[in-house]
Amino acid sequence: MYDFAYHRPKSVADAVKLLKDKPEARAISGGMTLIPTLKQRLARPSDVVDLGAVKELSGIKLEGTNVVIGGMTKHAEVATSADVKAAIPALAHLAGHIGDPQVRNRGTIGGSVANNDPAADYPGAVVALNATVTTNTRKIAADEFFKGLFETALADGELITSISFPKAEKAAYMKFPNPASRYAMVGVFVAKTAAGVRVAVTGAGPCVFRVKAMEDALAKNFSSAAIKDITIPADGLNSDIHGSAEYRAHLVGVMARRAVDAANK
């Protein structure tokens, strides 16, 4: 790891100021992606701004029919939160299956969503549940947030302060893990909310995406039978030694059907 200057601000405002003042600064929340990257010397930030002491970013609360999760909330907290389990059990389930227990004890929802790794789990939930991402400057709708591979609508120095998930009538997340890393090779989040049905796929492409054909079919009939003939073209999907694009396309169908079945249970 290259050395850097370390900062531990106590407020969002201080953190944002530091990030804006130093163009080569990086924010660290859980550090589950950043620290391994730094260890491999694949990045050389001048400054690291640790959000660990920013108290206002943590916590889970209910606001009307929404679950609002602070950006620095750890995966383990989401997985075990009584409020999340009651309102959106699928979200708790998803959080409980990110990485391993030690990663869940450090990794945060804000960090994961801001990083937008193509194989991350949370983006599936954010898009399928049509969540709203709140930053220090604005609110961003899920569909506007994820822009591409590791790319989001966040501007430089903009921090996720919380994410608001509308309660789902039915929802489930099914993940097919990469056998080695256990990252999502394909993860499908299916949600039926007051606003309609959404099917979001993570892991399969460069960025989370929705499957409109499935959404339309499920809107009419929320059963796995309704989507059994809907296939996803392989073009443009990710391909590596663990899964060809064709295989990933196939798994999207399988995981979507299983997610619908799980949501109906």
Add this chain to the structure above:
Amino acid sequence: MSISVAMTVNGKAVSGKVEARTLLVQFLREHLGMTGTHVGCDTSQCGACVVDVDGKSVKSCTILAVQAEGSKVITIEGLAESPDKLHPMQEAFRENHALQCGFCTPGMVMSAIDMVKRHNYQLDEATVRRELEGNLCRCTGYHNIVKAILAAAPAMKSAGV
């Protein structure tokens, strides 16, 4: 960048001057000479470095020493009451032959204790196997590790640890 860092390790206040990039595991091993915590990989997957920070098991190779400022850290060296009185999890590992070369063992034991507590001393085989996702062992085939953790859960409960 040199920074002062202070924390409690195994009940003892410790402090030192570190570079910002110093990992917690480096602080433990190189600054404090506590070499029980091991490093087995560089991609945060093997779990040989697991320690307890403020009641949560974490990978000490994926947290900066400065991030643990003010924390209470427990390592493998801090578990046994005395050389002759092992923690029930250590005892169960020994009783069930859950270690061979011993390299993954410290992290394995730390993860196992955390697992038992999180599941309120109630575990089944499938849960134990799933919860060991963050710890690799190349010797034991996990069979006896699973047995040991299942045996330790009630022992920890009755020992009140």
Add this chain to the structure above:
Amino acid sequence: MEIKGEYRIAASREKVFAALNDPAVLQACIPGCESLEKTSDTEMKAKVRLRIGPVSASFTGKVTLSDLDPPNGYKISGEGQGGAAGFAKGGAVVTLREDGAETLLSYNVDAQVGGKIAQVGARLIDGTAKKLADEFFSKFTTMVGGPPPAEAAVAAVTSPGPAASAAAQRGYKHWIIIGIGAAVLVLVFLANR
């Protein structure tokens, strides 16, 4: 990694060829390109700052143009070093064909990535290449041919109709338009600068 692709640009062949040889155009189109200097008629040296998610690395290297056959195409090849991150190298045969007032740019890329990025980042290499291609060709097309009519630009040889519908289904039209192959070309570019 070997990738072929085809791309439609709303400009004449001559104009496209000229743009492909214009360091200013290339520098503007290559994501993160900090400098691109011509060192001879067929050689350039470049510096590119690659930032993909948590990874950030600077590549320096040189690019060589060969088999120049204006306005039919050329071969571009080169290699770039990214320090601890590793290296990238490769070549692309670029062929330009007339199609009315437009130009079909086809490319056949052979790219190689090595070192740390190949060892620990294998899962991301293809995706990264696609992303960079997206950025490169979006800009290149706009600069050389003006903003493309969205659907008309779909022309990756390997992904005709279904790709478009897949893309539409996903609600992510823009990146698929670029086609797979171009990506690596840009990665080579990028790594090389």
Add this chain to the structure above:
Amino acid sequence: MTAATGIGARVLRTEDKRFLTGTGRYVDDLPLARATYAYFLRSPHAHAKIKNLDISAAAKMSGVVNIFTGKDLVDAKVGGLICGWVVKDKHGEPHKAPPHPVMAVDTVRYVGDTVAMVVANSYDDAKDAAEAIKVDYDVQPANIDLAKSFDKGSPQVHPEAPGNLIYDWEIGVKADVEAAFAKAAHVTKLDLINNRLIPNAMEPRAAAAEYDKGTGNYTLWSTSQNPHVLRLILSAFVLGIPEHKLRVVAPDVGGGFGSKIFCYADETMVCWAASRVGRPIKWTAERSESFQTDCHGRDHVTHAELALDKDGKFLALKVETIANMGAYLSTFATAVPTYLYATLLAGQYTTPLIYANVKAALTHTAPVDAYRGAGRPEATFVVESIVSKAAAEMKIDPAELRRKNFIPSTAFPYQTPVALQYDSGNYPPIIDEAMKMADYKGFEARRTEAKSRGKLRGIGFSSYIEACGLAPSQVVGSLGAGVGQWESAQIKFNPTGNVQVMTGAHSHGQSHETTFAQIIHDKLGVPMDQIEIVHGDTATTPFGMGSYGSRSLAVGGSAIVKATEKIIAKGKKVAAHLMEASVADVEFENGVFKVTGTDKNVPLAQVVFAAYVPHNYPLAEVEPGMDENAFYDPANFVYPAGTQICELEIDPDTGTTEIVNFTAIDDFGNIINPMIVEGQVHGGIVQGVGQALLEGAVYDKSTGQLISGSFMDYTMPRADNFPSFKLGYKVTPCPHNPLGVKGCGEAGAIASPAAVMNAIHNALAPVGVKHVEMPATPLNVWQSIKGAQRQAAE
């Protein structure tokens, strides 16, 4: 001895306490005052000429103490690394032996080949400086694809081995085998790949060294499975440091599985540089380096054919294998696909004629050498795969076909057509027990039930044999081994009656400190807590060959028994004197010398005390002291055998395989500590199942980059990949070693790949899949199913 702690008892491990409390001492844990830290610059290219290597900028960087390159070694006349086993090809010519420089001089030949060593005040300083070293590479085409290594036009790895061929070796008489095939009622043919594996012991390799200017003594701490052999190689062949001036210490070592047998460039450099730097040097591999530079395992391409008569009796077997050596020949590389492989092709069967041809190839990849089982897993995989395939083709139950061809228990010692003479065994009761434990009879019902859930269920057998306990020195010597294969032991009683036992074997997980103590306790009656097993230090232990090839107990344990016999013989003379009896009348039992037929007795501790304080002692006949050495050279290999049955379910929608039942019945001869044996079998099974379902080293075919280069892409077995295993034992004691023991360290890994893959093929046969290569990953299985469906549709 008490049943609770002697031979056969389930004794908890002595070594556990330190490992469980974080007080184990691995190489990286050593506190070395004034230490410097080494970092190795490695080649990022599979094949390149080094046009220029410029260290000038790096040398000026902060904290840098010294930088060494291959040229420094040439100037210092340092020798190359060696391959210690000369294999003669089918014309009697020794194998091609291209040079293996410790650090590259003008050419790099695999990604990870060592280019320069930076020594600095901190590891980070060393790494920073390494980044500033400028290497101008002229990249060359690389030969990565093993199957194409011998093709005309394939890039050449070394000029000394034209055509990339190290040897073209054979065993058996080809014409006789062909004649048998001509008469066969049925011939089963099989093409398979034995996938390349990366050992990944959890402790990465490490080395530290220090040089004492006053005495000229070097001390090298290394993660070695065999410190004496490492010292011998470094002294005699590589560095020229006199053997008595080099001490090699292998302290606690975190797993080896073969990968820590060999003499590597890094530890060689750390040792060599210690005297030049004048301060201690420490180096510990990062996992990324381990992936690239530890010797890999397996990697064969094989075609096999089995000839059977109409009843299913095996008539002949022929096997053609191309074995990957990587870019350089590692320490034992040449022996693995020949003497440790082809000689096992008889398996448990009476196959009368066997011919095997092995061609060893060079490729621009990391060196390949012994990995848990070394050659025997590859042989078992060929034999057990083709037997199951033949059973399926001939519609004979796979257990039945095996039974029909088993060597009968009355036939031992049994001479196979491939050189080995099996000393003992009784195979039918093993498979019977395994089938009972696995409920083979109930399988079809379970398959039907699984089908109703949409799952494809399969069952697979693997009846393995292995030759381990390496080895009779004269046999291996005649086959080209550069060393003897005996083992040593020294039993040193202290005056107070406790005992230190120095063994030449080395434990890196195998539990010698416990099992060897059990032997001492059993033979000499010394309480367990009065026994210390000392290993891993050339300064304190007698010359020994180390631990690999499941040899520690059969050879090292036997040496200990021999030494106990010497102690008892000497003790009897002393006891006779003390009891005023004749030596012939003294017997030794439970730690006490007695005069036969009387109640006169004297405990061993008293005899020991007398030996060190010989005031009342037969000094005229017996030397004082109680310290005996023994060296044991085995009469034959030992031949553990067993049957494993794997039952699994495949989800055809995703290609995912779940092992639902795994049974292993083994014959390891007598068992010293069943708890430890079980642990060895568990670990072995998991490594073998890992090979079958999860693990595979993947090099990019064009660039030679190792793309499965981290735990992100190399699938390590994890706890949730397995069920609990069912184990059992049948015992036929080894007739030629004093403990009657065989070896148990590798058996699990040797047998299990075939058991798993036979189950996979059994499960997939109903959907038309003919062949799946290892590892049977979800992608691989799904593609196989899809391919079969496409073929059926055509």
